[in-house]
Amino acid sequence: MELDDHAEDLASDLGVDKEEVKSDLQNLVEYSVPIDEAKGSLRRKYGDGGGGSAAPSSKEIAEITPEDGSVTVTGVVLTAGKRSIRYQGSDHVIVEGRLADESGTIDYTAWEDFGLTPGDTITAGNAGVREWDGEPELNLGESTSLSLEEDSLEIAAEIGGDAELADLQTGDRAVNVEVDVIECERRTIDGRDGETEILSGVFGDESGRLPFTNWDPAPAIEDGGPVRIENAYVQEFRGVPEVNVSEFSTVTPIDREIEVGADTTTMDVGEAVGTGGIYDVELVGNVLAVRDGSGLIQRCPECYRVIQKGQCRTHGDVDGIDDLRVKAILDDGTGALTVVLDDELTEQVYGGTLEDALEQAREAMDQEVVADTIREQIVGREFRVRGHLSVDEYGANLDAEQFEESAEDPEARATAFLEEVNA
Numbered sequence: 001m002e003l004d005d006h007a008e009d010l011a012s013d014l015g016v017d018k019e020e021v022k023s024d025l026q027n028l029v030e031y032s033v034p035i036d037e038a039k040g041s042l043r044r045k046y047g048d049g050g051g052g053s054a055a056p057s058s059k060e061i062a063e064i065t066p067e068d069g070s071v072t073v074t075g076v077v078l079t080a081g082k083r084s085i086r087y088q089g090s091d092h093v094i095v096e097g098r099l100a101d102e103s104g105t106i107d108y109t110a111w112e113d114f115g116l117t118p119g120d121t122i123t124a125g126n127a128g129v130r131e132w133d134g135e136p137e138l139n140l141g142e143s144t145s146l147s148l149e150e151d152s153l154e155i156a157a158e159i160g161g162d163a164e165l166a167d168l169q170t171g172d173r174a175v176n177v178e179v180d181v182i183e184c185e186r187r188t189i190d191g192r193d194g195e196t197e198i199l200s201g202v203f204g205d206e207s208g209r210l211p212f213t214n215w216d217p218a219p220a221i222e223d224g225g226p227v228r229i230e231n232a233y234v235q236e237f238r239g240v241p242e243v244n245v246s247e248f249s250t251v252t253p254i255d256r257e258i259e260v261g262a263d264t265t266t267m268d269v270g271e272a273v274g275t276g277g278i279y280d281v282e283l284v285g286n287v288l289a290v291r292d293g294s295g296l297i298q299r300c301p302e303c304y305r306v307i308q309k310g311q312c313r314t315h316g317d318v319d320g321i322d323d324l325r326v327k328a329i330l331d332d333g334t335g336a337l338t339v340v341l342d343d344e345l346t347e348q349v350y351g352g353t354l355e356d357a358l359e360q361a362r363e364a365m366d367q368e369v370v371a372d373t374i375r376e377q378i379v380g381r382e383f384r385v386r387g388h389l390s391v392d393e394y395g396a397n398l399d400a401e402q403f404e405e406s407a408e409d410p411e412a413r414a415t416a417f418l419e420e421v422n423a
């Protein structure tokens with residue numbers, strides 16, 4: 001674009017004389033001010049009382065990009081959740097949620113209390129746009145004007161934050177879940193205001209399970225039993241999403257049976273590994289091999305890590321503790337990972353106790369015989385495994401909570417599939 005065109009653009013936008021704008025623009029450009037910055041400063045110069053519209057342009061949500069400095073947008077408030085954050089040394093209560101129009105949805109953070117309520121149709125004038133994780137997000141602050149619209153928009157998105165645990169992702173705000181408290185313990189932690197008591201444990205619903213932290217212990221959670229939680233948020237903790245229940249969340253006991261895990265579906269190994277980690281996942285695959293470091297092993301009494309020949313990498317020469325475990329490679333054709341079985345599951349696949357394993361090793365004068373026995377039991381067979389999947393630079397590991405030989409053999413599955421097709 002030529003300077004002349006820029007000037008014409010600006011002049012018509014601002015409703016001022018083109019020659020005047022052009023001479024100002026010329027000056028700035030001669031001082032090596034980049035053209036966009038020059039236009040911006042002229043918008044500010046003429047925008048104030050200049051009769052034109054220096055106001056940010058109105059946009060549909062789907063059109064907003066991180067490059068927009070600020071926009072004016074009309075949408076329906078889907079969710080609005082309060083949260084306390086520490087910012088520049090002091091605590092602020094912010095409201096976070098999602099806004100939708102006919103074209104799409106966008107996350108927002110409100111730094112002022114605008115009284116946003118799910119279901120309201122609002123116009124946010126001069127809302128800031130920032131980039132978060134590659135996506136645009138709205139910042140509603142001091143310079144944002146907020147007005148309530150009388151006519152609602154027709155939107156496809158659902159109002160409210162009801163969700164199932166399996167759908168929750170790190171970064172989700174203002175979510176509502178109905179869960180059973182599967183595990184719960186009270187702990188004292190060193191919080192941002194000194195020692196404080198929290199609850200932590202595991203929630204479950206029909207879709208699966210997720211760990212939680214309850215920052216302001218709620219009696220209904222500590223008592224256990226099904227609860228409805230409104231306005232929780234999701235943060236990553238040790239590689240998996242964690243449900244955070246804060247002082248602004250509401251927790252209400254509910255009178256409904258929750259069949260934890262009833263609707264979970266088996267995932268492909270490749271798909272599961274691709275997610276980067278899942279707290280609760282079920283996979284079916286063939287055991288291709290039992291890795292070294294399986295069977296009868298010794299652990300350091302200090303750090304509990306597996307040791308070789310009585311040597312801990314950190315604690316040197318130690319008197320090892322005998323233990324059982326299995327590290328098995330599971331493959332379903334879409335991918336492979338290492339399944340780790342603890343002592344109890346290992347006893348099951350070995351078909352004996354730790355004492356039996358020690359006895360077998362003594363007789364053979366070789367502890368490898370225990371791993372060999374396990375190999376004979378599981379290699380080449382199909383297993384259904386359930387547990388926590390973590391993926392890091394060392395690979396994908398699944399800490400198994402359940403490990404059972406898959407009931408359906410390939411032939412039965414093929415028959416079932418054909419029946420389905422012919423039905």
Ligand SMILES: [Zn+2]
Pocket residue numbers: 300301302303304305312313314315316
């Ligand atoms: Zn050690």
